Amino acid sequence: MQTVVVIDYGSQVTQLIARRVREAGVYSEILPWNIGLDEVKQANPAALILSGSPASVGDSGAPALEPGLLELGVPVLGICYGMQLLTRHYGGELERSQTREYGSASLSLVKESPLWQGLGKVMDKVRVWMSHGDHVKTPPAGFDLIGSTETLPAAAMADHKRNFYGVQFHPEVHHSECGERIIRNFLFNICKLTPDWSMSSFVARTVEELKKKVGDRQVVCALSGGVDSTVTAALLSRAIGKNLHCFFVETGLMREGEADWVVSTLREHFDLNLTRLDAQDVFLGRLAGVADPEEKRKIIGRTFIDLFDEAAHKLDRVDFLAQGTIYPDVIESLSAATGMVIKSHHNVGGLPERMKLDLVEPLRELFKDEVRAVGKELGLPDEFVWRHPFPGPGLAVRILGEITGERLALLRKADVIVLEELRASGWYHKIWQGFAVLLPLKTVGVMGDGRSYEHVIALRAVESVDAMTADWAQLPYELLQRISNRIINEVKGVNRVVYDISSKPPSTIEWE
Ligand code: XMP
Numbered sequence: 001m002q003t004v005v006v007i008d009y010g011s012q013v014t015q016l017i018a019r020r021v022r023e024a025g026v027y028s029e030i031l032p033w034n035i036g037l038d039e040v041k042q043a044n045p046a047a048l049i050l051s052g053s054p055a056s057v058g059d060s061g062a063p064a065l066e067p068g069l070l071e072l073g074v075p076v077l078g079i080c081y082g083m084q085l086l087t088r089h090y091g092g093e094l095e096r097s098q099t100r101e102y103g104s105a106s107l108s109l110v111k112e113s114p115l116w117q118g119l120g121k122v123m124d125k126v127r128v129w130m131s132h133g134d135h136v137k138t139p140p141a142g143f144d145l146i147g148s149t150e151t152l153p154a155a156a157m158a159d160h161k162r163n164f165y166g167v168q169f170h171p172e173v174h175h176s177e178c179g180e181r182i183i184r185n186f187l188f189n190i191c192k193l194t195p196d197w198s199m200s201s202f203v204a205r206t207v208e209e210l211k212k213k214v215g216d217r218q219v220v221c222a223l224s225g226g227v228d229s230t231v232t233a234a235l236l237s238r239a240i241g242k243n244l245h246c247f248f249v250e251t252g253l254m255r256e257g258e259a260d261w262v263v264s265t266l267r268e269h270f271d272l273n274l275t276r277l278d279a280q281d282v283f284l285g286r287l288a289g290v291a292d293p294e295e296k297r298k299i300i301g302r303t304f305i306d307l308f309d310e311a312a313h314k315l316d317r318v319d320f321l322a323q324g325t326i327y328p329d330v331i332e333s334l335s336a337a338t339g340m341v342i343k344s345h346h347n348v349g350g351l352p353e354r355m356k357l358d359l360v361e362p363l364r365e366l367f368k369d370e371v372r373a374v375g376k377e378l379g380l381p382d383e384f385v386w387r388h389p390f391p392g393p394g395l396a397v398r399i400l401g402e403i404t405g406e407r408l409a410l411l412r413k414a415d416v417i418v419l420e421e422l423r424a425s426g427w428y429h430k431i432w433q434g435f436a437v438l439l440p441l442k443t444v445g446v447m448g449d450g451r452s453y454e455h456v457i458a459l460r461a462v463e464s465v466d467a468m469t470a471d472w473a474q475l476p477y478e479l480l481q482r483i484s485n486r487i488i489n490e491v492k493g494v495n496r497v498v499y500d501i502s503s504k505p506p507s508t509i510e511w512e
Helices: 014-023 037-042 067-071 081-089 179-190 199-214 227-243 258-269 280-287 293-312 327-337 351-355 368-377 405-424 477-490
Strands: 003-008 027-032 045-050 076-079 093-095 101-109 125-132 135-138 144-148 156-159 164-167 219-222 244-250 273-278 320-322 358-360 433-447 450-463 494-499
Touching: 003 014, 014 027, 014 179, 027 327, 037 067, 045 081, 045 179, 067 081, 076 081, 081 093, 081 135, 081 156, 081 164, 164 179, 199 227, 199 358, 199 368, 219 227, 219 293, 227 244, 227 320, 227 368, 244 258, 244 293, 258 273, 273 293, 280 293, 293 351, 320 351, 405 433, 405 450, 405 477, 433 494, 450 477, 477 494
Parallel strands: 003 027, 003 045, 045 076, 076 164, 219 244, 219 320, 244 273, 320 358, 450 494
Antiparallel strands: 093 135, 101 125, 101 144, 144 156, 156 164, 433 450
């Protein structure tokens, strides 16, 4: 399979570059800038894309260009900081800016280039999206200036002989109207690649690889009902059938009716070895009296591992542990290993070490939207494929303070109303996540003629593409009003509903 390697210099939108390349049908991997030349060579890239960065080229500690990358003999596209790295390396001139240029700009195609194919004639203009501080003043010798904007004479450059290209704008963001075409031009017109990455080819290839890797040995899998673990199980089930053993742990921290629905729907659609472990009492018992968020998470993780490990080891034989790790998790661990840390969640971190089993992670290469496409390809119903993410520790991170059966019941009632109304209004599919949170405080209200002193529910609804950043969803007032009225009228013990209007960062999506 042909691979385009994206070298990550720390831009917020590096992942988007790899996604766009994959959407064009070419497999793409992201590697941190300081991973070392040998690792890049191992990926056998057919082309390189150098990402943007919040840093300033040449500052102390700023990500540097590994010169060996330019000796690999493959085409290179530098985006923003990537363009500036090329410029500095080949002796061009950079200019520092005090202010960032941010937003839409009009790019003139000042010279013909295979990068511009299909965009228009020379001197035509196209809209692109900029986000940069420093910029190129003079392109290096050997590079033609191929694009300019009013504020940036050197907005795009090309060394057509060596197939090195640099653009100051961001073709990977949707606001660059011709961005997709520019990326396709780079892949197909310049690198001469052929599209060979699709979800059906992924399924066929992965099923064969899994058959080879696992043979007739036995695999265990903790199935949560979330998209990732369900698609992992579905793929393995197709590859190795009944040699896959799935366990669903009922923690008692799921949404209303969720555990029953997940187990029965999975049984309906797949011929799985699926064991349900009912452990509500164990979880609630261990969580009694605990209010600290980290402590709650730790208890839940440990309890889960204990139960799963015990159940799995009752099988005659176990060789592998299947996990629904997806590509953003892999990028995060790689970044963490090379010092570019982004936050990650590990529901059951420690499970592989504890079980001493080899791992099978068939979704390691996939972005979330690709996982969903694979799920569809495997025949998972839409209700599964399009589910909102749900955190491993479940409602425990949405009940601030102590977890009790009573408080769980109260939150569930409010949460059902939120979901019903989101679905009925068509907003469920427009947002990344929407849910209710039970706050650890009571407030005063009036109900009928009397004073009430009851709980507060917070609503959280966010838009996001990957949960790394998120914005609060601008739900219509009427919808918020309906949700609030229903919760206060129908959920006994709640007299106030508030809406969370914080974005991530600096807030997180979950409250704990
Ligand atoms: P935060 O709250 O960090 O959440 O903005 C980002 C995304 O991750 C989900 N989340 C979790 N998922 N285990 C998970 O599997 C967890 O412990 C966990 N905590 C948060 C959250 O719902 C959101 O989609």
